[in-house]
Amino acid sequence: MKTAIRFIAVMILPAILFSCREAYTPPQITANSNYLVVEGLINTGTDSTIFKLSRTVRLYAKTTTQPETHAIVTVESDANTSYPLKEITPGTYASAALGLSKTAKYRLRIIANTNTHTTYLSDFTAAKDSPPIDSLGYTIQPNGLQVYVNAHDATNNTRYYRWDYVETWEFHPMYSSGLIAIGTQIVTRTPAQDIWTCWATAASTDIVLASTAKLTQDVMYQGIITTVPAVSEKVSIGYSILVKQYALTQDAFNFWQNIKKNTEQLGSIFDAQPSQIQGNIHNITDSTEPVFGYVSAGAVQQRRTTVFYTSWPQGWGQDKSAYNNCAADTLLTPADFERLYGPAPNLIPLYPNPVGAGLIASSRYCADCTVRGTNKKPSFWPL
């Protein structure tokens, strides 16, 4: 065999992208849907029961929520007791802890004000209490701080878990201000007037679900709640997370998983095709009308953990993208200050000009942390 093989390895690496993802605006969709959306939990624990009612809006509507006001909302049990909820803010209906029995089944009745008093009813559902959160911990991953929960149910009944959470973190604005403008006077800022250290709070936007249905025991081991990116401002000084844990029925779990798939897990090559899944709420006269939401009943468990910068690698939390457009300018006299910006505190004096007359100032957004948070230390903040 002639084996003199001359290999000439030529590898031209195409300096191009393999694929790309860009914004997409679909053709004008004119359908004007106006369907009822029901969000909340019939709380059989010691917390209040709160339901938020709204209507769907057009895809490109500016507002996302269109509250369903003046509805009559009641929780009903299969023992024929009913518990009315009161509208506390537009579209939000609530009641203090109802003291509901754990053995009964519950449903929600809604008589909507819009659309000629249509009645909506959810299916009866048994109360399913969440087991306690055994621990709420975190691991340091290369890409960020990963928060997890451990939980278990010795009776092997829970199986389907959902969590939501509220994050609080300490942060600084772009510029530190040692001065304060009182009228036209620029004076030194007192500790009580501090706008350098604040705490921001945000609720979860992702649906977090996990199941132990495929395990021999109902053990939730390091169920991942969220991963805070290493660059995020959330992990610059201190980070606290309050996790609420809900137990779901299998049916409810499927509902939540479907919304998650349809609105959070798309964009891969092997996408599941979007599909709609009906919740457990129906228009009693027209069962084909789409109604969004799933009414569950049960008690909630919650737990908080707080982490400080000493626990994560140096150099995390560098992201200042919130302050991308910030700049500090030199103003020559306090009179300039007022002439330019008036008495309203849209501009914050920072410090005297170190190289000449006047002072250095920046916009309120860039120097006042209270724009994005509060400078009152939260009660749970340990330090």
Place this chain on the structure above:
Amino acid sequence: MRYFYITFLCIVFFFKPAFSQSGNEKLINVDFKQATIAQFVADIESKTTYHFYYNPVALDSLRITLQANQKPVSVILELALFNTGYHFAINGQEVFMTRGREIKTELSDGFFNNNKPANAAQANVEAFAVDDNKKVVEATAENKLYQIGVTNGTVSTGNLTLSGYVHNVKTGEALVGATIYEPNTKAGANTDPFGHYIIHMPFGKHTLIVRALGMKDAQRQVMLNANGEINIEMQERITTLKEVVVAADRAAMNVQSTELGAMKLSMATIKNIPSVFGEADILRVVLTLPGVTSVGEATTGFNVRGGSADQNLILLNDATIYNPAHFFGFFSAFDPDVVKDIELYKSSIPEKYGGRLSSVLDVTNREGNKKKFTGSAGIGLLTSRLSIEGPIDSGKTSFIIGGRTTYANWLLGLLPAAYKNSKASFSDLTLGVSSEINKNNNIYLNGYYSTDAFKLNSDTTYAYSNKTLSIKWKHNFNNKLYSVITAGVDDYQYSVASTANPVNAYKFQFNIGQANFKADFNYYANAKNSIDFGISSIYYKLQPGTNSPDGSKSLVALDIVPTEQALESAAYFGDKYDITSKLTINAGIRYSLYNYLGPQTINQYAPGLPVTTINLVDSVKYGKNQNIKTYGGPEIRVSARYLINNDLSIKAGYNTLRQYLHLISNTTAISPTDIYKLSDPNIRPQYGDQISLGIYKNVVRSTIQTSVEIYYKRIQDYLDYKSGATLVLNHHIETDVLETHGKAYGAEFLVKKDVGALNGWVSYTYSRTLLQQSNPNAGELINGGAFYPANYDKPHSFNLTGNYKFTHRYSFSLNTVYSTGRPITLPIAKYFYAGSERVYYSDRNQYRIPDYFRSDVSFNIEGNHRIHQLTHSSWTIGIYNLTGRQNAYSTFFTEQGGIINGYKLSIFASPIPFVNYNITF
């Protein structure tokens, strides 16, 4: 009369001395007016001692008007037949009369140094015969007259059968699809997949024109005395090397065959078509054929005439390949250096195939070189390839082995951020051994192995693999009957594993295996009638899913969806019959029978109610090998061709098919981890039928083939899934799927030029594919029970695939694709829920992504063409997606930080240059 110079003589002959120009020949008087041959012969026989031999049918149109006084019979015959196209020969007291061709009654001049006869018509009848061992004539020369058969002094009447093999003289490889054509009688034949042909011609001398892909046209002179065999060896077109082809083989077949919707492509053609990263990709080329669509760039899954991607039977040397893709589906898993050609059947599916509704893609590998060791190697951006072939013993047995492996990880770095930490590797190995035991028995052994492993930016690893092994025995019973017996095993498996969380560490495995046996027979009754028949049986063993704990800390419960077994058997019979010279019918019937076998537990649901767990009424256990459910029925395969003239024909066909194996997927593109499901008492087999009509016209001396085909197709019991369906590890999957039905129709226009410096094809297809789920008892209506377009419904599709050869060394290829964007489901409303905006989707597939357009170019450079050098090399340089159009693969809406945003995902969204270096040695 002309003399024939015979330069070749077979081993044994018998020779009768000549009595030429005998002076004492009796002189007679004749007077014929429009006499028939019978009258003519009766008159002469009454006046002389001569006895006439002739075929009354062949001579029935002869009318003789002749007056002659005192002339010998030879002169009378000469006068009577002058310029009539009829001939005679005299041997002693015997006279032979023929039409169209003369009986050769003498050897070449000087062969015996005998007296040269003064008049050929009165020369001796010489009969030549091959020896009694019937050694097959090896015909290698163009100018020799090869004698076939023994005559014993009599002229055979009716048609005789000539058969044999056509081989590549250099490699000994059988040439498939070569045409053998006799221009005078218009007899023709094509070689079968083993290079074997059978042609029917009358007694006499013939000139056979032999054409084959990549071969020099050849010509053989034969003297057909009796049924016989002749093997023909053909020369390669050396000047163009093996890689470049001028294909003329099926030019006439386009018009002449009875097949509709069939298209064959050689690997040489495929290699000329630019492909992403320069790797010749069979499945991507299939996508350029009319009537074939796909959901997008990321998949090699193809949809034929409105069928789903799992409705294609993909055969590699008769072995079923369940997942013919590498690298998530971006590249096909066939080794371009080993594959010889592919054939796609879209409409007239031969009755020997079954088990899938839409199409059969038949991929055939080359046979190894039987004469010397050769090989080829290639380096591309994605893979490196090596193949070696050669003889094992003295020209009877050869092997070919080819392998590919990838170094594709660098590519993943170019993927979107979501795939940045991905890893992928794949390889495949192809093996073929072919052995000629003797002239009537050939054995072929084929093996294939492909493996893929990848990690998509998470700790979850995926792996899948195809394995096939088959053995094929071809046996010639005689000139008219041969059989091919094939036995093999095919296997596809995949696994998904994750060990990141020790408590949840799992390994999920899926496996489908089949053992198959089939016996195919081919019987050439006569030139007008050939018959195919056979039986086949496939035993399936499907393990739908096993989820097991991985590691000692894992609490994952062992979950095994019970193994399914089934037997799919079929018997078929097909007859191709020429009713007239213009009208040919190919009618076949296939009876398939399917048995779902135990052990199994079958859920029974309340009749008339939706199949849901709530309506489960009973579960019945069945024992091992117990027949649980039988499905089956006849499948009709009929097609007919009417030849309006030699360049124009119309064809019509109708076929029905049954599919017992389902692929259940809720992803748009076929994913490597979709699951298969065998039909069972709750899930019926799919059934489809198709009617098609075509008109075929060859122009410019058959160098340009054109065709228009229209079709209408119905699909029943195609499985769709319910919203929120669970498909993996589902112990009662019947509750999560829906039986839908569909219809597809379209028109395909094709212009194809196989020969010349400029070659390629242009196609335009208009097609629609609509599905419907309208049974309210099934539990869920899709789009309210109305018809909706399938994911791969692309009404307009245009393709231009062309290659222009500047010289033998340089050629340029262009590939242009346009199609309507595929249907998508878009959101029509949004709402706030669980901390974020959410969207509400419209009815399924009511909108479309933007239209698709792409152009690719490549430039092929062959090394120098000196034949006797160590290696031949070639380069392919090109650009994929020349215009850089960002064709949408999908659009999707996803929540980020509480806001819903719309995105368009494009794959290969900018011009991608590529280089490929190939070497043969």
